[in-house]
Amino acid sequence: MIxxxxxxxxxxxxxxxxxxxxxxxxxxISIGKAHGFPESSVETLFYxxxxxxxxxxxxxxxxxxxxxxxxxxxxxxxRLYEEEIKFCANIATKLGYQSQVMFELLLKVRSEDMDQKExxxxxxxxxxxxxxx
Numbered sequence: 001m002i003x004x005x006x007x008x009x010x011x012x013x014x015x016x017x018x019x020x021x022x023x024x025x026x027x028x029i030s031i032g033k034a035h036g037f038p039e040s041s042v043e044t045l046f047y048x049x050x051x052x053x054x055x056x057x058x059x060x061x062x063x064x065x066x067x068x069x070x071x072x073x074x075x076x077x078x079r080l081y082e083e084e085i086k087f088c089a090n091i092a093t094k095l096g097y098q099s100q101v102m103f104e105l106l107l108k109v110r111s112e113d114m115d116q117k118e119x120x121x122x123x124x125x126x127x128x129x130x131x132x133x
Contacts (some may be wrong), residue, residue: 008050075111101129
């Protein structure tokens with residue numbers, strides 16, 4: 001259920017600018033498939049908006065992954081929209097982060113692949129912004 005809620009958040013974010021880029025679709029599908037969701041199941045999520053539900057039982061690692069994937073998604077189409085940043089900041093707060101975490105993530109997350117060492121370093125950096133872990 002945790003991954004499904006994350007996929008729904010990603011779909012909502014991808015739909016904010018009114019156009020879902022193919023890179024965004026591919027990224028969302030790849031996250032779903034990595035967690036055992038068939039591509040066809042993920043694709044059904046693209047056709048509507050979803051309630052933004054943040055599961056309460058998330059670990060600090062899961063919270064980071066939620067936020068990291070959202071920021072990675074907004075960077076994929078190489079255009080940052082104010083509405084996307086506001087959406088991510090709102091989700092960051094709901095995840096228990098201080099809003100300043102968005103500055104760190106927007107500066108350091110890249111649209112291209114990042115190696116595990118970079119992601120781990122970013123996870124450690126953003127942990128100080130997690131107020132209710």
